[in-house]
Amino acid sequence: MELTTDILRLATVGSVDDGKSTLIGRLLVDTRQLFDDQLDAVVNASERRGVGDLDLSFVTDGLRAEREQGITIDVAYRYASTPQRKFIIADCPGHVQYTRNMATGASTADLALVVVDVAHGLKEQTRRHLCIAALLGVRGLVVAVNKMDAVHWSPTAFQSVVDEVETVAGELGFDAITCVPTSALLGDNVVDASDHTPWYAGPTVLEALETSDAGAWSNATNGARLPIQWVLRQPGGGRTYAGMVNGEALHEGDVVTLLPAGIETTITALNTLHSGADVDGAVGLSIDVALADETDAGRGDLLAGAPLPHVTREIAATVCWFGERPLTTGSRLRLKHTTRVTPARIVSLDGVVDVATLSVDPGDELRTNDIGLVQLATADPLVVDDYRDNRVTGSFVLIDEVTNATVAAGMVGRATFL
Amino acid sequence: MTLTSLRPQTTTDHLSLLESHAVYILREVAAECERPVLLFSGGKDSAVLLHLAVKAFAPGRLPFPVMHVDTGQNFPEVLAFRDQTVANLNARLVIASVQEAIDRGRVADPGPHGARNRLQTVALLDAIVEHGFDAAFGGARRDEDKARAKERILSFRDAFGQWDPRQQRPELWQLYQGRVNAGEHLRAFPLSDWTELDIWQYIERENVALPPIYFAHERDVVRRDAMWLAVNEFIEPRPGERVERRLVRYRTVGDATCTGAVESDAVTVEAIVREVATANVSERGATRADDRFSETAMEDRKREGYF
Numbered sequence: 001m002e003l004t005t006d007i008l009r010l011a012t013v014g015s016v017d018d019g020k021s022t023l024i025g026r027l028l029v030d031t032r033q034l035f036d037d038q039l040d041a042v043v044n045a046s047e048r049r050g051v052g053d054l055d056l057s058f059v060t061d062g063l064r065a066e067r068e069q070g071i072t073i074d075v076a077y078r079y080a081s082t083p084q085r086k087f088i089i090a091d092c093p094g095h096v097q098y099t100r101n102m103a104t105g106a107s108t109a110d111l112a113l114v115v116v117d118v119a120h121g122l123k124e125q126t127r128r129h130l131c132i133a134a135l136l137g138v139r140g141l142v143v144a145v146n147k148m149d150a151v152h153w154s155p156t157a158f159q160s161v162v163d164e165v166e167t168v169a170g171e172l173g174f175d176a177i178t179c180v181p182t183s184a185l186l187g188d189n190v191v192d193a194s195d196h197t198p199w200y201a202g203p204t205v206l207e208a209l210e211t212s213d214a215g216a217w218s219n220a221t222n223g224a225r226l227p228i229q230w231v232l233r234q235p236g237g238g239r240t241y242a243g244m245v246n247g248e249a250l251h252e253g254d255v256v257t258l259l260p261a262g263i264e265t266t267i268t269a270l271n272t273l274h275s276g277a278d279v280d281g282a283v284g285l286s287i288d289v290a291l292a293d294e295t296d297a298g299r300g301d302l303l304a305g306a307p308l309p310h311v312t313r314e315i316a317a318t319v320c321w322f323g324e325r326p327l328t329t330g331s332r333l334r335l336k337h338t339t340r341v342t343p344a345r346i347v348s349l350d351g352v353v354d355v356a357t358l359s360v361d362p363g364d365e366l367r368t369n370d371i372g373l374v375q376l377a378t379a380d381p382l383v384v385d386d387y388r389d390n391r392v393t394g395s396f397v398l399i400d401e402v403t404n405a406t407v408a409a410g411m412v413g414r415a416t417f418l
Numbered sequence: 419m420t421l422t423s424l425r426p427q428t429t430t431d432h433l434s435l436l437e438s439h440a441v442y443i444l445r446e447v448a449a450e451c452e453r454p455v456l457l458f459s460g461g462k463d464s465a466v467l468l469h470l471a472v473k474a475f476a477p478g479r480l481p482f483p484v485m486h487v488d489t490g491q492n493f494p495e496v497l498a499f500r501d502q503t504v505a506n507l508n509a510r511l512v513i514a515s516v517q518e519a520i521d522r523g524r525v526a527d528p529g530p531h532g533a534r535n536r537l538q539t540v541a542l543l544d545a546i547v548e549h550g551f552d553a554a555f556g557g558a559r560r561d562e563d564k565a566r567a568k569e570r571i572l573s574f575r576d577a578f579g580q581w582d583p584r585q586q587r588p589e590l591w592q593l594y595q596g597r598v599n600a601g602e603h604l605r606a607f608p609l610s611d612w613t614e615l616d617i618w619q620y621i622e623r624e625n626v627a628l629p630p631i632y633f634a635h636e637r638d639v640v641r642r643d644a645m646w647l648a649v650n651e652f653i654e655p656r657p658g659e660r661v662e663r664r665l666v667r668y669r670t671v672g673d674a675t676c677t678g679a680v681e682s683d684a685v686t687v688e689a690i691v692r693e694v695a696t697a698n699v700s701e702r703g704a705t706r707a708d709d710r711f712s713e714t715a716m717e718d719r720k721r722e723g724y725f
Binding site for chain 2: 045064086104232285403
């Protein structure tokens with residue numbers, strides 16, 4: 001059986017009750033991704049909870065509380081494949097208090113499947129989600145303008161949402177947007193083209209997902225990066241350094257710099273897990289390498305190709321704050337960046353983002369789910385790239401020192417739209 | 419925008435990317451936690467997990483022990499496979515015994531033919547406390563069940579071993595942070611993004627050894643709860659049930675009292691890959707009585723500390 005190389009990772013984005021989970025349920029049911037017993041279980045659960053013959057949201061809303069309340073609390077991951085490509089779908093919650101879970105789902109996505117209730121237009125929560133998705137580096141948008149049946153399939157109503165979406169998406173820098181008039185509930189334009197929208201000539205949601213190039217990022221020439229996770233001792237006394245490649249591919253013979261030490265050396269051997277088939281250290285592969293020079297490299301260090309990242313103890317960053325207590329100047333936290341964990345302190349809070357207007361306003365604290373600009377100082381030097389150059393070396397999380405909870409997502413630098 | 423993808427499309431096939439991601443998780447947790455352990459049931463998923471763990475740290479020895487939560491009602495072929503695998507690797511095996519928990523009075527004896535699936539949680543949590551484990555690798559996959567579809571790759575457990583699905587830690591990018599306080603622990607699921615088909619394709623590519631019961635064989639079975647249950651010391655035919663000899667194989671391996679077989683003539687991994695690719699019933703739906711108690715059986719067990 002042939003193995004696929006075409007995978008699209010997508011996350012649902014939008015406000016509560018606009019129909020995200022129903023749309024994913026419809027996509028999975030109409031492309032026959034569900035096993036018979038799973039579909040039977042959804043039918044039975046729908047009947048028992050008195051919500052009709054088939055509540056499609058129950059396909060992904062699998063927790064007891066979610067079904068009782070009719071909302072999504074946390075991300076559900078589903079895996080689907082069509083003859084065209086494989087999909088990894090993160091169905092994210094819409095409620096503002098679960099924004100941290102939406103960010104979790106969107107952080108690994110290349111495309112956002114945005115769901116907007118045509119009767120309500122873009123709500124503040126949808127703007128917040130779009131802003132977070134843009135900050136996290138989601139590139140493409142497929143927008144389901146949903147519940148079209150409720151506005152009698154009005155092309156005018158559809159167009160007014162499209163105009164609104166295009167304005168906001170343009171400000172946020174999304175470069176590939178497809179809007180589709182849908183009824184997730186009835187199945188129109190999700191997998192099968194609708195008879196109700198003769199005025200619409202574009203793709204269905206599935207066709208838009210199958211043809212999107214959001215996952216096919218130009219392999220930017222921002223330099224290979226190998227954060228060292230583990231040192232493997234080889235028989236005979238040598239050592240190799242293990243980690244996952246990002247940025248650009250690594251090869252035997254490449255000249256690399258060990259950072260933060262700043263030692264230039266050469267890769268003398270490169271081992272992949274699937275030797276024979278995967279000979280190069282392609283991006284996304286776990287490899288280990290031997291180096292020409294004797295070094296004291298270890299976990300937390302990084303091997304980099306040119307152009308080199310920055311070594312610094314002070315970072316200007318954009319953070320999404322998830323903590324219950326506010327973040328203020330002087331807050332002390334732990335910071336995890338690549339494979340290094342170090343104490344960190346907020347030196348200054350330089351602004352709070354207003355997600356409705358995208359203006360950056362002065363403020364003295366970040367409250368739960370706020371997005372802000374901060375200056376951080378770290379105890380150990382970090383080896384960073386701007387997030388827009390590298391999503392691995394440009395990202396970090398902040399950790400509460402007492403509870404060990406993850407309380408913020410951080411991105412080095414500042415998005416162009418802020 | 420010129421952002422790079424976290425996991426961009428390359429010419430690398432999806433099995434290599436899944437393998438690399440799983441190895442990455444194994445190395446992160448092994449590096450950040452003090453005393454990890456790998457849960458090994460002898461089933462196909464944990465066989466793949468153990469195979470990946472060996473690759474992650476080769477040529478070194480596995481830097482953590484392997485633990486089997488033994489219900490005392492196992493398929494003998496699976497126990498033999500467990501012992502052979504652990505011996506081949508020269509790994510340390512910890513056995514958390516449900517029978518011992520019953521003998522010590524930690525849990526009530528469900529009787530000679532009672533299901534012990536749920537009792538595994540007590541034996542598992544006791545062993546985690548006894549050995550001071552702060553992380554346990556498991557082979558659970560998100561495509562198995564709707565509650566598992568909701569769980570993080572690093573899943574936090576409080577001092578009572580409980581999972582709280584409403585308070586999961588944010589888990590961004592591939593920044594897996596495994597810090598816990600004393601008494602708390604993590605479950606780590608490196609196979610989260612794998613499907614049943616991925617597992618079998620990987621077994622085929624890597625020649626991962628499995629217990630023979632995964633392959634079609636003749637066996638005395640009875641029809642019960644729309645499953646074929648093997649007749650053995652744990653399952654006796656009930657009145658009205660007819661013992662039949664059928665060509666069957668197992669799609670999952672669990673406690674012998676609640677794991678059913680499916681009819682199949684697949685005797686090679688290649689044939690199983692073809693069978694799985696066209697299956698129309700899920701593996702747990704086809705073979706696990708323990709998931710049929712209620713709508714949220716898996717979530718309820720997980721909240722208590724189950725795998």
